[in-house]
Amino acid sequence: MLSDDEKVGAEAYFALLEAGNLLFAAVDQQLRRDGEISHAQFEILTKLRAHPDGLRMSDLANVLVVSRSGLTYQVTQLEKRGLLQRGSAPGDDRVVVVRVTPAAEGLIDHLEPGHVQLVRQAFSAVTDRRDFETLARILGQLSQTLRATRRHDDG
């Protein structure tokens, strides 16, 4: 038998997976419709846009929580579409640094308004600003904990 604390914990756990799943699916559908791009690819581009100097493949994979090989696949797709470029890093020829192209910035600008609106709509039932802050804080703690125990010995 579960204690009351465990019950509310399990509830939060299931709710997190469900909400995350639904939110991802909703955003994915919209992005595919409006911009012929998947949510996974969109996340790559937006993360890269926040790093004008580019990111190494491994770092990008860690940020996005995907495997290195999975990232290789998507980066190849995006490079074929001219939305990003692979480059080399000075001083280490093993490293591949990825940067967005102006075309990608244009695409992001094109998609951003609808994207923001969809997310706002999804959260429309959350009216108290403190709820947002609580949500962001707890989920941030959760991510931090999970990243800390995440295996580092890949490949």
Add this chain to the structure above:
Amino acid sequence: MLSDDEKVGAEAYFALLEAGNLLFAAVDQQLRRDGEISHAQFEILTKLRAHPDGLRMSDLANVLVVSRSGLTYQVTQLEKRGLLQRGSAPGDDRVVVVRVTPAAEGLIDHLEPGHVQLVRQAFSAVTDRRDFETLARILGQLSQTLRATRRHDDG
């Protein structure tokens, strides 16, 4: 430029996707290691266990937030392993009703302790019980909103 409200909203949005992703990945890894089963399959079994009379394929797909065809695939896999059974529904020969087998209940019982411990560990940084309640409440609202606007006209 985003307002402060939009900033905290965007933060919550990104945190939700990230935490959900990390949590799913962590649980998936553990279940594969301890029980030779994926998180997706484990969720099917646990949902079904909560419904001793079985569930129709469509209803199960909706609950789990997966496509009908994707569910068909996983149900076939699980049936091959003897963890669930397909049956017919009285009065409508189109419908397939799925039920867990005793073997699946045994597997769930075997995996449950480690599963609970992992989740508890993931949430270990969340110490205030009201935070759990807030989390469950907000994410529940979010799921409800997203389900309401979800497309019902599937393949």
Add this chain to the structure above:
DNA sequence: CGCATGTCCTTCGAATTCGAAACATCTTCA
């Protein structure tokens, strides 16, 4: 009844994901 339409599940092909293994390049240390 008999056809049109709707519902439910599965099949099919394409896209995406992962982990293991392969490859290439550093770094360390003798």
Add this chain to the structure above:
DNA sequence: TGAAGATGTTTCGAATTCGAAGGACATGCG
């Protein structure tokens, strides 16, 4: 220098996912 191990990325095969199309049954209406 050069071998051994570490690090970074890609290739490969297998598993999983989706949406569209197909097939089977149900329902409504003439």
